[in-house]
């Protein structure tokens with residue numbers, strides 16, 4: 476199973492996208508900003524194992540893998 480993720484420029488940390496402007500952990504970014512290419516993040520579908528933000532992983536598991 477793969478999820479939409481975004482990589483943080485400065486740290487290279489990979490976050491899971493929750494909404495179109497923020498990650499599960501609250502990291503915010505701009506995807507749909509076509510006026511500035513530097514602000515535009517690329518959405519890449521990855522498996523949960525590839526997500527390097529621990530906070531995003533924890534929150535995602537709590538929300539989606541709870542049974």
Ligand SMILES: [Zn+2]
Nearest residue numbers: 490500528531
């Ligand atoms: Zn995160």
